[in-house]
Amino acid sequence: MQIAGTKELFARRSAPPGSHPGTFVLPPDTHSTSIRALIYREERSEERIVTSSEELATAANAPGVTWIEIQGLGDGSVLHWLRDALGVHPLAVSDLANTGQRPKFEDYGERDLIISQLVLANDDEDVSIEQVSIVVGPGWVVSVLERPLDVFEPIRDRIQSGTAMICRMAHDFLAYALLDAVVDSYFPFVEQVGDVLNDIEEEVTGRPDQRSLNQLHAVRRTLLTVHRVMWRQRDALSQIMRDERSPFGEAVRVYLRDLLDHAMQVLDSIETYREIGVGLSDLYYSSVSNRLNEVMRTLTVISTIFIPLTFLVGVYGMNFENMPELRTRWGYYVVWAVMIATAAMLLLWFRRRGWLERTGRPVRRDEE
C-alpha cells in the first residue's frame, strides 16, 4: 500500500517565485484535452463535443443545466476559454492548472471554485490522489479532471436515463452529485487499508520481519496523506454549508449534510486505522525484543552451564607432576559426577527463574 514517494508528494507545478499572481504553468506531461458538454432538463438530454471557445459559451448558456466535463488540459487553451468565455476568475483558472492544491471552496462572485481530491486505490496497492476541480456558474457546472478517469460515468448514465432525481433538480444538485462521487471514492480505499492492516497484524503477531515494518510504514504514510486531504475536504464541505453565499440552494443542503457525514465517517475510519497502525508498530517492536530476549537466554543458559565445566576439565588437563587426584582410581568418575551435578543444579536454578520457558513466539492465535 504505497502512495507516491516523498519527493513527488508536494511537487507543485506553480509559476516561479515572484511571477505575477494568477499565472499558470502547465505540467510537462499533460494529457490531450477532451471537452464534453451535457445539457439536460427533465427527461431530455443532449451531449456535445466542444472544440472552441464559442461552442463552450453557447453550451453553457443553453437553457437547462449544462455540465461541461473536461478531461486533460492539453495545451491549456481550454483554460483560456474558461476565463474568456465563461468569466472564470484568473486566480481560479490558475488553481485549475496548478494541481496538487489543497481541497477548498472559494467564492468568486457567481463563479465558485471547489477543489477536491479523489483517491484511487489500484489493485497492485498503488494509491494515487487526483485533483477534481469544479466551477459552479449560473446554470452550468464545469468539472476538470487532469487525466481521463471514469469516476463520473454513473452520473452521466443517470442523467441520460432521464428518470433519475438528478434530472429534475437544478445545477447545484449536479455539483453535489459530483462531490458525492468524489467522497464515495474513499470507501473502497478504506476497505483496502483494512485488509492490508489485517494481513500485517497476522504477520506481526506471527513471524515479524523488517518487511512487515516497512509495509506498515508505507501504509501509515499513505494514511497520513489521505487523512490530511480528507480533513481539508471536510473543512471545505462544512464551509460550503455555512456560507450563505454558496451556490447550493436550500433543497440541496440536506444532501450536502449527508455528504459531510460520509466525509466524517471516512475520517473516523482513517483515524482509527492510524491508531491501529501505531499499536501494530508497538507490537512489532515487542516481538523483536522478545526474540532478542530468547536468543540471549539461550546463549546464557548454554554458556553458564558449560563454562564452569570446561574450566574443570581444564584443571585436570594441567601437566603438573604433583597432582595427586590424577592418580586415584576413581578420580575421573568423580569429576564426571561433579560435572553432572553442577549442570543439573544450574538447570534447576534456571527453571526456577523461568528461563527455560519459551516466551519468544507470540501465542495469540493458539491460546486466545
Place this chain on the structure above:
Amino acid sequence: MQIAGTKELFARRSAPPGSHPGTFVLPPDTHSTSIRALIYREERSEERIVTSSEELATAANAPGVTWIEIQGLGDGSVLHWLRDALGVHPLAVSDLANTGQRPKFEDYGERDLIISQLVLANDDEDVSIEQVSIVVGPGWVVSVLERPLDVFEPIRDRIQSGTAMICRMAHDFLAYALLDAVVDSYFPFVEQVGDVLNDIEEEVTGRPDQRSLNQLHAVRRTLLTVHRVMWRQRDALSQIMRDERSPFGEAVRVYLRDLLDHAMQVLDSIETYREIGVGLSDLYYSSVSNRLNEVMRTLTVISTIFIPLTFLVGVYGMNFENMPELRTRWGYYVVWAVMIATAAMLLLWFRRRGWLERTGRPVRRDEE
C-alpha cells in the same frame, strides 16, 4: 476483551460509489423482521403486531403515544413502509439500512433521525457494537435494531405496568428513555474493562509474557473504538440539547442533561482506562528489559569469573618441555590458590557494583 477484527470494523454496507444518494443496500445476512407497535396513554396500553404498510400508518396515527419497535430488516420492505406510510426522508431511511453509521442527530423537518450505538460485552469477552436508530415523528417513535436484542424490554415493561412516569409523558420522553437504555449499556462494559485491566496489571507486574501484551493490545483497540463511538454519541446528544428545533420539549430537557452527564462519565472512564493502558504497556516493556538485564548480568558474572581461570589452567596444560613450574612440589596448589583468590576478588568487585543483587522480578506485591 476483543472487538471485531480490523477488517470488519468499517465494513460499510453502502451502495456502490456513484449510485444515487439515498439508495440503500441491505446486508447479505439480514435477520427476519419483527414489527411491534405499542400504543399507550396514561395507564392504558395496547400492543399490535404490524404486518403491512397500512397497519403501520394506522398504529402511528392512533391517539396516544405509539412506539414502533422494529427488530431485523428482513427483505427491506419495512423501510419502504417507513418512507411511504410515515413520511420518513429517503436519506434517513438509507441511514437505517446502512448500519455502521456514526452516532448522529439529523433534523428532517418533523421526522428526526437519531443514530446511536449500543455496546454489548458478552461473558466470553467478545465486545460488539450494535446500531440503534430512532426516528421521532409527531406522536410516534420508531426504534430500529438490526437483530433481536432485549435491551428495551425494561422500558416495555414499565409502559405496560401503566404506573411508571413514562406513561404520563409525551412521545419525546419515550425517545429519551430509549437513548437512556443505550447509554446505560456502556456501564457494564466499563466495569468489565476495569476487571480485565486489573488482571493484566497483576500479570504484568508479576510474570509478564507476550500474551499479556497481546491482550492489552486488544483491550486498547477496543477502548479506542468504543471511545470514538461514545464521543460521537456525546456530540449528538449535546447537539440535540442545543438545537431549538429538536423534538424534545422543555420537560424532557432536564433528563437529557442527566443523560449527557452519564455519557461524559462513560467517556471519562474510557479515557482514564486508555491512559492506564499506556502505563501498563510501559510497565511491560520495563519488566521485559529488566529480565534481559538480569540474564545478561548472570552471563557476565559467570563468564568473567571463569574465562580468566580457564585461561590459567590452559597455560599449565601446555606441553613445553621447559616449564619449571610444572615440576615444583606445590605448583598445583599454588595455582588453585591463585584461582580461588581471583574468583573471590571478582565476586567482591561484582558485589560492590551491585551486580549480584536481584532486581529482575518486580517486587510490588511483596514490598508495598
Place this chain on the structure above:
Amino acid sequence: MQIAGTKELFARRSAPPGSHPGTFVLPPDTHSTSIRALIYREERSEERIVTSSEELATAANAPGVTWIEIQGLGDGSVLHWLRDALGVHPLAVSDLANTGQRPKFEDYGERDLIISQLVLANDDEDVSIEQVSIVVGPGWVVSVLERPLDVFEPIRDRIQSGTAMICRMAHDFLAYALLDAVVDSYFPFVEQVGDVLNDIEEEVTGRPDQRSLNQLHAVRRTLLTVHRVMWRQRDALSQIMRDERSPFGEAVRVYLRDLLDHAMQVLDSIETYREIGVGLSDLYYSSVSNRLNEVMRTLTVISTIFIPLTFLVGVYGMNFENMPELRTRWGYYVVWAVMIATAAMLLLWFRRRGWLERTGRPVRRDEE
C-alpha cells in the same frame, strides 16, 4: 502514593440499565446517617439534630441561614425527606446517592445541585476521593458527605464564633465557604506528591530498581485521576460563575473568582508534576540501559582479552609429536611474552575507545 485500584475506580453504584431515570440504589456499606442543622444570623447561631422529615422542613424554613449537614446516608430515608420536604428534584437526589459522580453544577430551578470531590491524602500514602454534594435552596444549604469527615469543622467553628465575616453574609456565602474547603483539601495532596516525586528522583538518579518504577507508575496514575477530577471541578466552578441564574450573588462572585484561581493553581501543579513524572520515567529507562551497557562492556573487555590467549595456550596443549616450538628452551617464556603483549595492546585499544571509563552510575549528586 496509591489511589484505589483500577477496578474500584469507576465502580458506579447506579441502578441497573433500563431502570427508571432518577432511581437511586444505596451502596451496600452505607454509614449510619447523622443530620445536623445549624441556623444562624449575625452573631446568633443554633444547632439542632434532625430526625424527621418535618424537623428538616422546619429547620430549613427558620429565619436566617440554615446549614443542613448530612454525613452518611443510612437507609436512604434522608434522601426521601430531601425530595419531599425540601423539594429537591428526583434526578438531583439520585445524584446524591450515586457517588462517584463527576463534579458538576446543575440548575434545577431554585434548588441547585453542586457535586464536588474532596481528596484525602493519608499518611500511609493512600489517597482517596470523597464526593461532597451541596444543594443550595432559598435560604438554606444542604451538604452531603458519604461518611463522617471533619473537613467542615473550621467553618462550623467560624459560624459559631459569631464574629466571622460568614455570619454577616447570606446563604450563598456559606455554599462558597464549603466549596473553598473542598478545593483547599487539594493543597496538602499536592505537597505530598511533591515529596514523593522528590524521593523517587533521588532513587532514580542514584540506584534505580523496578520498585521505583512501580512507585512512579502509582503516582502517575493517582495524578491522572486527580487531574481529571480537578479539571471537571474547574469546569463546574467557571460554569457557576458564568451562569446568570446561579444562586451566587454579586457580593460572593469575587470570592468565587478567587476560588477558581486556586483550582487553576492546583491544576497547574498537577500538570507540572505529570510532566516531571514523564521525565523521571525517561531517566529511569536511561539509567537501566546505561547499566546494561556497562555490564556488556565488562563482558566484552574480559572476553576479548582472554579468548585469544586461551586459544594460544590451547595451541601448545596439542599433542602432535612434531611440534618443534615445544622443545626449544625459551618457547614457554616467549609465549608468555606474546600473551602479555597482546593483552596490553587490547587494553590500550579499549582505553582509546573509552571502554574502560565508567559511565554507568549517574554522577549527578557528586558532580553538579
Place this chain on the structure above:
Amino acid sequence: MQIAGTKELFARRSAPPGSHPGTFVLPPDTHSTSIRALIYREERSEERIVTSSEELATAANAPGVTWIEIQGLGDGSVLHWLRDALGVHPLAVSDLANTGQRPKFEDYGERDLIISQLVLANDDEDVSIEQVSIVVGPGWVVSVLERPLDVFEPIRDRIQSGTAMICRMAHDFLAYALLDAVVDSYFPFVEQVGDVLNDIEEEVTGRPDQRSLNQLHAVRRTLLTVHRVMWRQRDALSQIMRDERSPFGEAVRVYLRDLLDHAMQVLDSIETYREIGVGLSDLYYSSVSNRLNEVMRTLTVISTIFIPLTFLVGVYGMNFENMPELRTRWGYYVVWAVMIATAAMLLLWFRRRGWLERTGRPVRRDEE
C-alpha cells in the same frame, strides 16, 4: 539541511532590560544601507536613489505609488528618517531594527507594520531566515531587508515594464506583491526538504548509520523552526484579512485570500514532512535494533555449537591415569561422531526456530 545553530536562533538584538520601550539597538555587523525609491503610475515609472530625510519625504509624497526599498541598515540614520519624515511610530521603527521578530501585523493608525520572514535554502544545504519588514503608508510602501537580496527583483521588473497588472493598481497591491514574493520563497525550500528526506529514506532503509540520523535530526530541527515561522505568518495574514482597518482594499482581498491559501499549502507540506521525519526516525531505530539482533544471533549460534564441543574435547584432554576410553581403539572416532551429531542437531534446532534466516538487512527495494 542545516539551519543556524541553537545559540544563534534566538539571538535577539534588543535593548537591555529596563531601557525605554521603543529604543532600538543596531546589530554589530550591519550592511551599508541602500535606499531606492521607485515611483510609478500606470506605464510611467521613475527610480531615485535616496540619500537624505528630505529626499525620502519628497519621494513618498510624489503622485502615484512610491515603493521605498531599503537594503541594509547602515548606521541606523535611515530609521530616524522613517520616524521623522514619514511619521512611522517609534515602536514600529524599533521592530524594524530588532530583527528576529515574529511575523506579525500591527496597526499604527495610517502607518501599518507587517513583519514577515523569508526562507533562503542555499545549494550547500544551509537554510537561513531573513526578516522582511513592510510599512504601508498612504500612497507609499517601505520594504526593509537587513542585507542585500534580490527577492524583489521580479516585482521591480514587472513595474518597470509598465504593462503588468501591478502598474494599474494602488499601493496596497504593491504590499501584497511583496508578501507574495515572501511566501513564494518557501516553495523551493519545501521541494529541497523533499529531496533530502528522500535521500535519507534510501539510506535508512539501506545501510543506516549515525550520520543519517544526525542529518535527519538537522532536517527535523529546521522544519520545526520554519513551521513556527510560517505558522505565525499565516496568523498575521489571516489577521490582515479579518481586520477591517487593514490597509488592503476590497480589490486586493481576493489576492490575499489566494496568498493565505499558499501559506496553508506550505504549512501542510511542512507538517507532512515532520510526520515523515518521525516515521524515518522510527525506521532507523528499527534497522539498528535489527542489526543488533542479527549480531547477537550469530554469536549465539556459533557459541552454542562450539561451547559444548570444546567441553567434550576438554574432557578427553584430562590427564587422569585411569580413563578407559582413552585406550580404546575407536574412542577418538566415536568422539568425533558424537560431536558432529551434536552440532547437526543444534543446527537443526536453530533452523526450526528461524535463527538461521537472515532478517537484518531491510528488503524493501528488492521485494516491493
Place this chain on the structure above:
Amino acid sequence: MQIAGTKELFARRSAPPGSHPGTFVLPPDTHSTSIRALIYREERSEERIVTSSEELATAANAPGVTWIEIQGLGDGSVLHWLRDALGVHPLAVSDLANTGQRPKFEDYGERDLIISQLVLANDDEDVSIEQVSIVVGPGWVVSVLERPLDVFEPIRDRIQSGTAMICRMAHDFLAYALLDAVVDSYFPFVEQVGDVLNDIEEEVTGRPDQRSLNQLHAVRRTLLTVHRVMWRQRDALSQIMRDERSPFGEAVRVYLRDLLDHAMQVLDSIETYREIGVGLSDLYYSSVSNRLNEVMRTLTVISTIFIPLTFLVGVYGMNFENMPELRTRWGYYVVWAVMIATAAMLLLWFRRRGWLERTGRPVRRDEE
C-alpha cells in the same frame, strides 16, 4: 541549569484549609521591609521613605504620579497599611502575601491587582522565579517584591532624569513600564538556555554520558516551569488588553500590545527549545545504543573467530592413544593452515556484512 527542586516548586504559603478566605500567612523567612514612595510629575520628582500608614496615604494622594515600591514584607504590617490606607481588597492583599501565585490580572474596582513572575538566571546556572505584584490605584502604583532586587532601578533612574517619556505620562504608563521590565527579564534567561543547549548538543553528538542526560533533564524541567509561568503571564496580559475596565488608557494600549508581542516571542523561543530538548534526548539514546551495538559487534567478531579455533586445538589436545594425525609429520602445520584459513574466511564474511566498519562514534563534526 537548575530550577528549585520539585518539592519547593509548589510550596504555597497559604493559610491552612478551612480558614477564612482572604487570610494571609507570612512566609517564615521574610526579608525586612523597605517602602519607598517616588512622586513625580513632568521633570519634578521626589523620593520619600515611608514608615507609617499615614505617610503611605499622604504619598499616594500627593498630586502627580506616585510609585510606592515595597521590597520585603517584614512583619506584614505594610499589608495592613495597604488594606486600610489605600483601600486594597483583602483578597488582593492575601495574594500579595501568598507568593507562588499564578500570574493573573484581577479587577477589584479601582484597585486592580496584577501578579507577575520574574525570572532570574544567575551565573552559577541557578534559575529562580520571583513574584512581582503590582496594584494600580487612582494616580498611584504599588509594586511589591518579596526580597530586595534591583530590577526596577533603570525605571527609577529614567523617572529621576526628568526627561524620559515616562515622566510625561500618567500612572498607567508606570505600571506598563514595570511589567515591561518583568518581561524583559526573560530574554537573558532564554539566551542562557540557548548556550546550555548548545553545550549539551556538542557533548551528546560527541561523547555522551549520563551527566549530559541529567543536565538535559534539568534544563527541560526548568523550561517546563518557565513555560507554564510565561503562558499564564501572556494570558494575563491579553486579558488586560481585552478588558475595557482595565486601568490602562488608550495611549498605553499600543505599548501593551508591544509587550504582549515580546511575551509571545519568549514563549516561541521556549517552545522551540523544548522541542530541541526532546530531539537531543533522542540523539542521546541513539548514541548510547550505537555504542552498545559497537561493543556487541566487537565481542561477536572476536568470539566467532576464536571459539572454533579453540575447539580445534582442543581436539588435538585430547589424550586418546589412537589418534593417527598426531603422529604425522605435517599434522601440526596443517592444523595451523586450517585455522588461518578459517579465520580469514570469517573475517571476509564479517567484512561483507559490514561488521568491521566503525559506526559507533557520531561523525557529525568531521563529515558535515
